[in-house]
Amino acid sequence: MTISLDRPEPPAAALPHVRPIARIAGVGTAVTATSYTQRELLDILGVTDPRVRSVFLNSAIDRRHLTLPPADAAGRRVCEPQGDLLDKHKRLAVGMGIEALTACLKDAGAELADLGHLCCVTSTGFLVPGLSALIIRELGIDRHCSRSDIVGMGCNAGLNALNVVAGWSAAHPGELSVVLCVEACSAAYALDSTMRTAVVNSLFGDGAAAVAMVAGTPGPGARILKFASCVITDAIDAMRYDWDRDQGRFSFFLDPQIPYVVGAHAELVADRLLAGTGLRRSDIAYWLVHSGGKKVIDAVVVNLGLTRHDVRHTTGVLRDYGNVSSGSFLFSYERLCQEGVTRPGDHGVLMAMGPGSTIEMALVQW
Template sequence: MHSGSSSPERWQREQPMAPTIQSIATALPPHSMTAEESEARLAPIFAAQGEDETLVAQIVRNSGIRKRYLSRPPGFYLAETSLTARNGVFEEVAVEIGVEAARKALDQAGIRPDEVDLIIDTSCTGVMIPALDVHVANKLGFRDDVRRLPLTEAGCAAGATSLAFGAEFLRARPGGVVLLLSVELPSLTFQLDDATRANVVSAAIFGDGAAAVVLADRPAPRPSFEHLAHKAVLFKDTQSIMGFDLRTEGFKIILSKRIPLLVRRELRGQVETFLESQGVGLDEIDFFALHPGGTKVLDNVRDVLGLDEAQVGAAREVLADYGNLSSASVHFVAKALLEREEIQPGRFGLLIAMGPGFTVELALLRGVA
């Protein structure tokens, strides 16, 4: 671990208190698939379209994933391939696990539903109009004047984006309560007839799940962390390297080989510039909440920032147990950091998430007792 000062002059205790995580809760659909089951099912599917079966097996084995959760049993994805069928499942499952995660997070925080002032919900793996926040508000009993902000096209970065927006809301409206809700069901975007390398990788690494976070500018009921500052970086003319192409048959994944190169070339400079603007050095960062986009992504972030393997351990654990959960991933990782007791009071942390744009989201965090 790095061993720098835990409290530069700029970040002496804020008055009023900085936006603080009150609770993080997760929910998962009932079906799952192990890495061995993924290999056995995916290899013949892609081999039938001309892909090397051993290469598919290698991608699954190198994914770093032991198990993922699915909205439906594996056979569903072979039988139901239309966008209509898949999105119908999204509407059903997203509400089920979204409500479950939100209810648990509020209960753990000791917050009543009618105390929530803003709900920000994120998802990029299905379409709902009205958005998920409406269903959650109705089922849990939010006030009729609750503010709602659905973020539907920010991809894997959206969990960090919602945290930043929630913190900014609280700084503008002290005393409020924000609920962040990320629900992603990437399994429903699997394209049976697409043998591109991006679709093979997508089929091997993404998993379904939901995370809910309660944010407020008050002391948390248990050890947690506060959100001090945020920076979003949009790289010019990179919109074609990550995202979805919406087609008649559904969501076609876009994942470019340029992503690792961009991360290696740009990430450290962006991180150092951001931290310098906050009066904090990279050597003063003690814990890292990293979006687990994949094993190579984590390897690149570790190497570029000069981290110890232990500092990417929580992200690797989430990737292994759940796969890449898109916007929900950073919340799963933050929860794992808290459960592993890796966030110490007064110590600084850095959140990093990446998404379509191409975008990098950075947040400066600090542990609280």
């Protein structure tokens, strides 16, 4: 798809308080070089506990992209120190980020010189200066490019960024902005025999996804109409990434009740999103849901009354990549675009869930 980046002249009759609507003009994704099946990972990590093996093999995941630590002299994979993990995050995040951003701009028919704002999202490492500054330097993007970084919000953060940058686009009609979600989950792994670690290690994979947005110019792509959010404060500790004093590093924690907590609140947020639009859930043609895990997806399907076909992209991304955190729903959006089935006037819902516990949704229209 090709976009026009000429600033539009406002129509003479336009009301000053009416702001243009941002639309998604292009999408691109990237992963790291090496992938493994779940069974291969069990063998490489030497997992023999039947409970842990069951978690891996019943995850609805076939393959994930990961960058594992090198084997030691005895052929074992051992935990990397936190400093090495931060170095790994920087290396993988910049590499995947550049690849996804380049693919996104190509899909939008745009160039690096067209970029007015770059927002980078990550929760798998901490960088100062932010990832946005590193990518601007690496690619030689105009140093006056506006930028922002959203760090530590987790799997829902891609939609939080979309909300913020849609506002930037509306305030700068005709200028190109990009949301870039980069999650080097290999840099956030612990390697031990605990069930807490097993749940995390069975699920996440490396991935990056980017969307280009522009407001005030005509063209293909979903227009972003509305957002809805919900922080489930009673479950604020149910998903977290905190310091493990025993291991001297950060570690994920996922409460087993998370699928049911998310499912129980999904209907509330969907109804809030559609309130005042005249739309019912049955009017939504496409549901692009975060690939948070088999049980999470099942809970959303049941509570929203969706079909397996409705979440075909979500389950396909989970199968092929695992949970790639903040960019997961954009992997699904790319697959929908590749299908070529959307028609003008169709509505879709983007949905992500993460720590907080948080549910984020966006209503879009083609």
